[in-house]
Amino acid sequence: MPHSQTNKITISIDTMGGDQGVNITIPGAARTLEKHPNIHFLLFGDESYIRPVLSRYPNLKSNSEVIHTPHSISNTEKPSVALRKGRESSMRLAINAVSDGRADCIVSAGNTGALMAMAKMVLKCLPDIRRPAIASVLPTHDGEIVMLDLGANLSCDSEVLVQFALLGAVYAKVVGGKETPTIGLLNIGSEDIKGHEELKSAAAILERVSFSGKYHGFIEGDDIPMGTTDVVVTDGFTGNIALKMAEGVANLSALYTKEAFKSSIFAMMGALLAKRAFSRMKAKIDPRFYNGGMFLGLDGVCVKSHGGTDAIGFANALEVAYNLIENEFNEKVAQELKELMNQESFFASDIEGV
Amino acid sequence: MPHSQTNKITISIDTMGGDQGVNITIPGAARTLEKHPNIHFLLFGDESYIRPVLSRYPNLKSNSEVIHTPHSISNTEKPSVALRKGRESSMRLAINAVSDGRADCIVSAGNTGALMAMAKMVLKCLPDIRRPAIASVLPTHDGEIVMLDLGANLSCDSEVLVQFALLGAVYAKVVGGKETPTIGLLNIGSEDIKGHEELKSAAAILERVSFSGKYHGFIEGDDIPMGTTDVVVTDGFTGNIALKMAEGVANLSALYTKEAFKSSIFAMMGALLAKRAFSRMKAKIDPRFYNGGMFLGLDGVCVKSHGGTDAIGFANALEVAYNLIENEFNEKVAQELKELMNQESFFASDIEGV
Numbered sequence: 001m002p003h004s005q006t007n008k009i010t011i012s013i014d015t016m017g018g019d020q021g022v023n024i025t026i027p028g029a030a031r032t033l034e035k036h037p038n039i040h041f042l043l044f045g046d047e048s049y050i051r052p053v054l055s056r057y058p059n060l061k062s063n064s065e066v067i068h069t070p071h072s073i074s075n076t077e078k079p080s081v082a083l084r085k086g087r088e089s090s091m092r093l094a095i096n097a098v099s100d101g102r103a104d105c106i107v108s109a110g111n112t113g114a115l116m117a118m119a120k121m122v123l124k125c126l127p128d129i130r131r132p133a134i135a136s137v138l139p140t141h142d143g144e145i146v147m148l149d150l151g152a153n154l155s156c157d158s159e160v161l162v163q164f165a166l167l168g169a170v171y172a173k174v175v176g177g178k179e180t181p182t183i184g185l186l187n188i189g190s191e192d193i194k195g196h197e198e199l200k201s202a203a204a205i206l207e208r209v210s211f212s213g214k215y216h217g218f219i220e221g222d223d224i225p226m227g228t229t230d231v232v233v234t235d236g237f238t239g240n241i242a243l244k245m246a247e248g249v250a251n252l253s254a255l256y257t258k259e260a261f262k263s264s265i266f267a268m269m270g271a272l273l274a275k276r277a278f279s280r281m282k283a284k285i286d287p288r289f290y291n292g293g294m295f296l297g298l299d300g301v302c303v304k305s306h307g308g309t310d311a312i313g314f315a316n317a318l319e320v321a322y323n324l325i326e327n328e329f330n331e332k333v334a335q336e337l338k339e340l341m342n343q344e345s346f347f348a349s350d351i352e353g354v
Numbered sequence: 355m356p357h358s359q360t361n362k363i364t365i366s367i368d369t370m371g372g373d374q375g376v377n378i379t380i381p382g383a384a385r386t387l388e389k390h391p392n393i394h395f396l397l398f399g400d401e402s403y404i405r406p407v408l409s410r411y412p413n414l415k416s417n418s419e420v421i422h423t424p425h426s427i428s429n430t431e432k433p434s435v436a437l438r439k440g441r442e443s444s445m446r447l448a449i450n451a452v453s454d455g456r457a458d459c460i461v462s463a464g465n466t467g468a469l470m471a472m473a474k475m476v477l478k479c480l481p482d483i484r485r486p487a488i489a490s491v492l493p494t495h496d497g498e499i500v501m502l503d504l505g506a507n508l509s510c511d512s513e514v515l516v517q518f519a520l521l522g523a524v525y526a527k528v529v530g531g532k533e534t535p536t537i538g539l540l541n542i543g544s545e546d547i548k549g550h551e552e553l554k555s556a557a558a559i560l561e562r563v564s565f566s567g568k569y570h571g572f573i574e575g576d577d578i579p580m581g582t583t584d585v586v587v588t589d590g591f592t593g594n595i596a597l598k599m600a601e602g603v604a605n606l607s608a609l610y611t612k613e614a615f616k617s618s619i620f621a622m623m624g625a626l627l628a629k630r631a632f633s634r635m636k637a638k639i640d641p642r643f644y645n646g647g648m649f650l651g652l653d654g655v656c657v658k659s660h661g662g663t664d665a666i667g668f669a670n671a672l673e674v675a676y677n678l679i680e681n682e683f684n685e686k687v688a689q690e691l692k693e694l695m696n697q698e699s700f701f702a703s704d705i706e707g708v
Contacts, residue, residue: 141606151542154550188505188594196508196591221598225606237550238592240542242599244575249600252495252579253607260635261628270628274614277621281614 008040009325011318012103014094015045016072017110018307018314022049025109028314029064030057035315036322039063042097044090046070069093073114075307082114083121091115095122098300105301105321107292109314115304116152116295123300126330128337131156132297133164134236134304135171136243137320139285142227146171149233150293151240158201161185161233163337165206167296168231169213170336174327176230181212184219184229186238202233209343211336250285288313292320297333301325362394363679365672366457368448369399370426371464372661372668376403379463382668383418384411390676393417396451398444400424423447427468429661436468437475445469449476452654459655459675463668469658470506470649477654480684482691485510486651487518488590488658489525490597491674493639496581500525503587504647505594512555515539515587517691519560521650522585523567524690528681530584535566538573538583540592556587563697565690604639642667646674651687655679 011032015025022045029041041064043050050068054061071089073082086092091110097103099122108115116132125132135148146168149156156164165183172181183206187199199218206215216229221242224232234242257278261271271278283289291313293304301324305317324330365386369379376399383395395418397404404422408415425443427436440446445464451457453476462469470486479486489502500522503510510518519537526535537560541553553572560569570583575596578586588596611632615625625632637643645667647658655678659671678684 141609154542186595188508188591221595221600222602222605224599225602234595237542238595241540241575241588241592242596245578245596245600246575246603248576248579249603250607251576253604253611255495256635256639257607257611260631263631263634267628267631270624270626270631272624273627274621274624277614277617277624280617281610285610 008038009036009105009322010040010042010103011321012042012094012097012106013044013318014072014091014106014108014110015043015050016090017108017115018305018309019109021045022053024309024311024314026050026053026057026060027311028318030060031311031315032318032322033060033063035319037063039318039322041065042067042094042103044069044094044097045072046090067093067097073111075111077111077114079111079113079117082111083117086114086118092118092122095119095300095302098302099123104325105303107303107305107314107317107321109305109307109309109317112151112293112304115302119295119298119300119302123298123302125297126299126334126337128341129163129167129297129333131160131163132295133167134239135168135294135296136292137176137290138224138243139290140225140227144176145224145227145230145232146176147224147232147234147239147243148296149236149239150243151236152295153236155237156198156235158198158205161198161202161235162205162209163297165202165213165215165231165233166211166336166340167333168233169211170333171294171296171329172230173212174329174332175323178230180214181230182216183213183231183233184216184223186224186232186234186242187218187220189218189220209340211340247287254282289316292317294320294324299330301330362392363390363459363676364394364396364457365675366396366448366451366460367398367672368426368445368460368462368464369397369404370444371462371469372659372663373463375399376407378663378665378668380404380407380411380414381665382672384414385665385669386672386676387414387417389673391417393676395419396421396448396457398423398448398451399426400444421447421451427465429465431465431468433465433467433471436465437471440468440472446472446476449473449654449656452656453477458679459657461657461659461668461671461675463659463661463663463671466505466647466658469656473649473652473654473656477652477656479651480653480688480691482695483517483521483651483687485514485517486649487521488593489522489648489650490646491530491644492578492597493644494579494581498530499578499581499584499586500530501578501586501588501593501597502650503590503593504597505590506649507590509591510552510589512552512559515552515556515589516559516563517651519556519567519569519585519587520565520690520694521687522587523565524687525648525650525683526584527566528683528686529677532584534568535584536570536582537567537585537587538570538577540578540586540588540596541572541574543572543574563694565694601641608636643670646671648674648678653684655684
């Protein structure tokens with residue numbers, strides 16, 4: 001029974017997704033249940049894999065239901081093929097549970113493209129939302145921010161960008177706890193013609209309308225790690241590349257630090273002395289605590305975990321889904337969107353590219 | 355007299371550009387002259403600023419010529435305004451020196467947009483090159499790579515992307531010393547439709563034609579810091595945002611390391627012991643040694659220094675320009691391009707968006 005009718009939250013899990021499947025997803029669920037005893041889990045997947053792991057977690061066992069299917073979606077499966085041939089897959093059945101009202105949300109560590117394609121088809125978008133976006137919380141110098149789109153849409157017209165700004169603002173407010181979140185539109189600053197037409201047009205709309213967020217203006221790439229704004233809005237192509245490049249640079253920095261500490265006997269002694277300080281720093285930016293790509297804009301909560309994470313990381317993705325339900329994110333988005341659409345001139349003729 | 359007729363290389367400098375103008379550009383030139391005594395400098399700018407600094411560098415003084423102008427382009431000047439009103443500016447006169455044949459190349463730490471606009475107008479593109487790109491050498495886990503475009507073109511059709519691939523490949527070969535440089539087209543991998551039409555079409559051309567580089571395929575954001583390919587090709591919007599985000603993350607990592615070393619008495623002792631190891635690491639990725647954005651594709655060498663760099667960084671930008679001239683980059687591009695254009699089906703009908 002969904003959240004709205006009880007104080008239970010039911011999370012549907014595609015247990016087969018990710019590099020290690022049930023060995024990560026089941027221990028992750030057990031961990032989340034310790035923190036939130038009001039969760040009930042629907043565990044979709046091959047029960048011959050699920051049951052042996054589940055038997056190690058008696059509390060989870062008594063707060064979950066195993067729904068067996070021998071089929072799963074591989075990481076290399078094309079989304080279009082997954083849509084056609086994956087109707088009995090653990091991923092698809094787990095999504096169906098949300099559209100059927102048996103679960104409040106679905107979490108998977110599987111194939112991103114397939115998950116997005118299936119979730120879009122089964123759950124559909126919220127009323128008046130044109131496209132879903134992949135959003136993620138990121139650590140910055142100035143606290144946590146939310147960035148979207150991270151790969152669901154190659155290009156976005158101005159209205160879609162405005163809707164993403166609204167999704168991000170509502171998230172930063174209702175889940176992130178920020179009173180009036182600031183919104184930045186990602187752009188470049190070095191040229192006379194500053195940015196695409198759709199960016200200029202989105203900026204014009206955001207300056208005019210009123211909603212949960214406050215439009216800050218255009219920001220540049222280095223504003224993201226500085227935390228200049230609470231919400232960063234961009235198209236999925238740029239967002240995906242920028243995020244992956246940032247992750248790569250962060251990993252490289254960590255590697256260089258490790259190499260420096262190993263490069264001499266003095267540095268090694270220094271490493272021993274500084275060990276606790278560096279552990280604290282690492283914990284602060286541990287990617288596992290930022291795991292969970294939210295598919296915002298869908299009429300149902302769907303969260304994608306990194307495929308290569310561990311149980312702690314998967315538990316964080318579950319937590320992300322839990323928070324979206326607990327804070328009634330989708331209900332608040334629907335309400336804000338309705339108000340926004342009623343504001344004069346939202347669909348004015350200066351919206352380009354629609 | 356230009357390089358082709360003597361063994362001297364003449365570098366034209368806009369001495370007024372950058373946050374600190376002559377206090378950086380003149381000492382930077384002096385530093386480069388020590389390394390390359392065959393350079394002659396043309397120093398454009400306000401002589402009341404230039405002369406006092408220049409008098410401290412007698413060797414530079416005797417190997418340079420001061421060309422006085424009281425006008426300069428501010429960092430906030432719009433490129434279109436700079437084009438119209440900046441005809442007597444140090445930046446414009448320094449560029450003119452290249453088109454007049456008085457200098458081999460021009461280096462400025464000034465307004466990027468204005469420099470690109472003026473350089474494009476005055477120098478024009480190499481024959482058959484449709485658009486110039488901003489390119490930069492970047493440090494990666496697997497050695498140095500070259501990435502372009504970093505902000506000259508908001509969007510690029512497939513032919514322009516192929517030309518950028520060629521520019522990058524020739525650079526990696528003749529300046530970077532790589533026998534057969536590998537080329538990656540920056541894309542995202544999570545969706546069924548992997549990338550824009552122009553990327554698919556550019557990939558099809560790069561798979562077919564033969565030139566200095568070897569086409570590797572699509573790469574993702576994290577491939578850049580890993581150094582997966584020697585050349586990274588992308589449009590200027592994506593490239594600019596990805597690079598700035600990467601710079602921001604690198605700065606943030608450095609800041610976190612600093613904070614960790616200061617966070618306890620043990621960590622501070624550790625810092626003392628590891629100091630030399632970290633200095634070596636920092637030297638390896640010192641942004642000053644990667645300073646110098648090359649405007650590739652122009653019929654004349656133009657290099658943009660970061661405005662906020664110091665004399666060491668500005669000297670590196672001069673070195674970048676020197677290497678392009680010394681290795682006859684433009685001559686080799688022109689030759690390769692001619693061969694490429696002669697290859698059957700380069701302008702086949704499957705080139706989209708041209």
